[in-house]
Amino acid sequence: MSATLLPVFQLRFTTLVEAPLTVAFDVARALGRPWPHPLQEVVSERPWRDVHVAPPGNGWRTLVHTRSFTATAAGTLVEEQVDVEAALPGWLGGPTLRRRLVRAMQAHLDAYAAAAARRAQEVTQVVGAALVDDRQRVLVAQRGSGPLAGLWEFPGGKVEPGEPEVAALVRECREELGVGITPRAFLGEVPLDGVVAGGVPGASTLRLWWGRITAGELVAHEHSELRWLGPEELEDLDWIPADRPLLPAVRALLVDR
Numbered sequence: 675m676s677a678t679l680l681p682v683f684q685l686r687f688t689t690l691v692e693a694p695l696t697v698a699f700d701v702a703r704a705l706g707r708p709w710p711h712p713l714q715e716v717v718s719e720r721p722w723r724d725v726h727v728a729p730p731g732n733g734w735r736t737l738v739h740t741r742s743f744t745a746t747a748a749g750t751l752v753e754e755q756v757d758v759e760a761a762l763p764g765w766l767g768g769p770t771l772r773r774r775l776v777r778a779m780q781a782h783l784d785a786y787a788a789a790a791a792r793r794a795q796e797v798t799q800v801v802g803a804a805l806v807d808d809r810q811r812v813l814v815a816q817r818g819s820g821p822l823a824g825l826w827e828f829p830g831g832k833v834e835p836g837e838p839e840v841a842a843l844v845r846e847c848r849e850e851l852g853v854g855i856t857p858r859a860f861l862g863e864v865p866l867d868g869v870v871a872g873g874v875p876g877a878s879t880l881r882l883w884w885g886r887i888t889a890g891e892l893v894a895h896e897h898s899e900l901r902w903l904g905p906e907e908l909e910d911l912d913w914i915p916a917d918r919p920l921l922p923a924v925r926a927l928l929v930d931r
């Protein structure tokens with residue numbers, strides 16, 4: 675049947691949500707979609723992407739809704755695409771359906787962005803710093819206690835309620851390392867599977883920033899060891915597993931500058 679379907683129209687929507695990836699994804703899933711067509715899930719890759727389809731139940735048109743979630747410095751960019759195809763060339767219902775979908779999506783996206791930002795207040799976020807020195811090395815830290823003791827991580831910690839993320843990064847580096855840092859650029863975000871600050875398992879993420887030490891002398895106030903690593907040494911370290919997807923971005927920073 676799909677071989678005979680012809681494109682009728684495509685809609686695209688881009689929304690910046692002030693929430694970490696996992697919250698942006700989970701709230702989008704919980705709210706569903708703003709139209710009555712029953713949808714079947716085709717793909718779900720939390721928190722990156724999902725695709726749903728309204729199959730051609732009565733034989734004349736189908737609707738595919740694709741959603742992707744990208745981490746940015748300002749929050750999660752949610753890109754959505756609606757593809758409508760029909761079995762009849764020149765199908766006349768297209769313009770009406772298009773208008774209805776656009777109106778429904780606009781109202782839905784306003785409500786969605788607000789709901790995600792509200793929910794983000796209830797989820798503890800973790801920030802980390804990839805601190806790079808003049809010799810193209812990055813600072814890594816070994817956790818000294820707790821269930822992840824012995825594993826390596828980026829210095830950082832939990833963002834406090836109401837605290838701006840970058841302020842939390844500066845505060846954590848001062849507390850843990852005794853140094854002042856200047857954040858430079860956002861590097862990426864990964865979901866954390868475990869419980870953070872007593873929250874729902876898998877709700878939190880780690881957001882990593884590139885930064886430089888601009889004041890003070892390094893002291894390991896909370897870690898058992900600190901090391902400066904070059905690009906070739908990154909992969910071999912015994913990392914907290916959640917951090918590994920961030921390593922290519924850090925490596926690029928050390929190699930390309």
Ligand SMILES: Nc1nc2c([nH]c(=O)n2[C@H]2C[C@H](O)[C@@H](COP(=O)(O)OP(=O)(O)OP(=O)(O)O)O2)c(=O)[nH]1
Nearest residue numbers: 800802827828829830831832866870880914916917
């Ligand atoms: N700082 C940091 N935490 C990480 C990384 N990867 C990772 O999974 N985590 C997890 C471990 C913890 O569950 C959580 C961070 O908690 P934390 O204990 O360091 O936070 P904190 O400094 O605010 O600690 P505390 O005051 O509550 O003791 O994030 C990483 O690279 N850096």
